[in-house]
Amino acid sequence: MITIKEIAKQLNMSTTTVSNVIHGKTKEVSPATIKIVEDYLKQVDYVPNINARNLAQNESKIIGVALKARADKYENLLMDPFVSELIGGIEESIRNAGYFMMLYISSDIDKIMRQVSTWNVDGLLLFGMLGDDGIRVSQKYKKPIVCIDTYTIEGIKHFVNVGLDDEKGCFDMVNYMIELGHKKIAFLSDNLNGVDYARFSGYKRALKENGLSFSEDMFFKIRPRKEDIDESLDEICERAKDFDAIMCVSDLYAVQVMCALKDKGVNVPEDISIAGFDDTLLGQLHRPALTTVHQSVKEKGVLAATTLLDRIGGKKTPKQISLPTTLVIRDTVKARKKEK
């Protein structure tokens, strides 16, 4: 690890000159010196020490990406295909902009904030915030923040948010199901907060606008933890007998339910129709191929990252950015045939 000081010593010049050449401030350096320094730099393969630079300039070139994990859901958040695709898009954008990504995964918002302060990150990307998390973050951290898929009022007020038109996506799909003659349509998710609540709202609006009523027994609450999932799926399959169709809050759940149904001899879409949400690989590679609501997850990550970078660069950006959804009609939702 050679330093500027060392280079200056070897070349018999001052650190300022070396530093100026490195940063292209060559207006005030003679061409001859430039050449000498540049040649030497290549020779010794100079790499600046980021810590010293950050300390001197009070910036870090780091984007913090904080994922608030839900303790009840996954062993590790990165194993969720949605999350990894999102991070993929984020990572790529950050890298291309010459920044670094520092990933924090924790269910403890205070821990996350300590890390963020410690590293003096230039900007923050937040995913999975709920309740008053937003307030607590914005009290401690004064640099640009962009949230992803945040629905809490505090989030909306305080931050820039990149989201999706979840409500409409679900509305469109349920509407489509009803057009095909389905009457008893269940909604399946593991909770009714944030994004899931928005989708649930779209589901209910579609029912209402088509003159169908909603009752509590039409909500299928799945328990996704490893130790619960089998029992939970059994119960859902049992309840599903009375239904024409199930609107699932994610592709993953849709595929899991279809597998459980098939194992019990129930056929999709002949006996029951199933729709998913997200349009991940899982649904694309299932047979029958999953009818689902498409969203571009990678694009969401890219958009969130570039928006944050714009803000760091002092540009104005919209505060609420909402990506569109589209229906992907494949083979798991078909016209209702028989009476139940």
Next chain:
Amino acid sequence: MITIKEIAKQLNMSTTTVSNVIHGKTKEVSPATIKIVEDYLKQVDYVPNINARNLAQNESKIIGVALKARADKYENLLMDPFVSELIGGIEESIRNAGYFMMLYISSDIDKIMRQVSTWNVDGLLLFGMLGDDGIRVSQKYKKPIVCIDTYTIEGIKHFVNVGLDDEKGCFDMVNYMIELGHKKIAFLSDNLNGVDYARFSGYKRALKENGLSFSEDMFFKIRPRKEDIDESLDEICERAKDFDAIMCVSDLYAVQVMCALKDKGVNVPEDISIAGFDDTLLGQLHRPALTTVHQSVKEKGVLAATTLLDRIGGKKTPKQISLPTTLVIRDTVKARKKEK
């Protein structure tokens, strides 16, 4: 962002004393002063500046995780379920050990190495190294390195490696297929380097030990890029007509092939048997459920990270660590019925 200097000023004492209290070097500090400092620390929510600390101590508490991307395969490596599960395990271990993870994704090994030097990372985790990458890295970087799934001779010589018994895993599966009466068994992958070559070797050994011969036309080379995949799968389905079974190098390919076959009216396992490798969610959630070779991807990540941390801590570790595989018998490989 309050600093030690500021705290010392407020409390009318020296930075040394404050620093000592913070680091628990309380042998030489009077109880009274300790109390004062500790109380004040809580009040102001002091967070250390990592850059200054790293500069002073010449360490970073960062583990660099470098993924060498194959330009021909994915838009973004993180979208590969295998990779994200691996990273999940790594991230968790690093975090639990009080370190930070810095992720580099690039197809350019020199770029990766520059980043690693810049950040002065305490250790390096390498995935996807091929050819002479290993030599180039070890020339520039002198701190502990652990590779994952590296098979090159240079890699083996220079580094600690955490891998899998790929050869045996594939051997066992092909052996099992042959026991069930299959004779013409194809091997499918996108290349024959590194890990894939090891699996290919296991496949060939199983053929040989069972008195079956291998010929070039038994290797199905899939082209996984978006623009090629459909054509590639068409070709593979066509060639598959002459075969009893296909040993696929990954679950992803196995599932893709099964979908393509099904779309053409070919039934698995009735018409042809298919086996995968890795045991990912994709195979578990397919129907018929995929018969595959299990490896614990997350555990591999955990083991690589803890091995690296051990080395950083000065502990001795084995140089070659190989995880076992197990056969997961599900529904896509069945006894051969009809003559072809």
Next chain:
DNA sequence: TTGTACGCGTTATCAA
């Protein structure tokens, strides 16, 4: 055109 000197926040050494 080039060089000197200082500050960034922390830790470590050594003196008081």
Next chain:
DNA sequence: TTGATAACGCGTACAA
């Protein structure tokens, strides 16, 4: 038991 000061490597204002 406490404090003053140097050092880490870089960038830069200002002096030469």
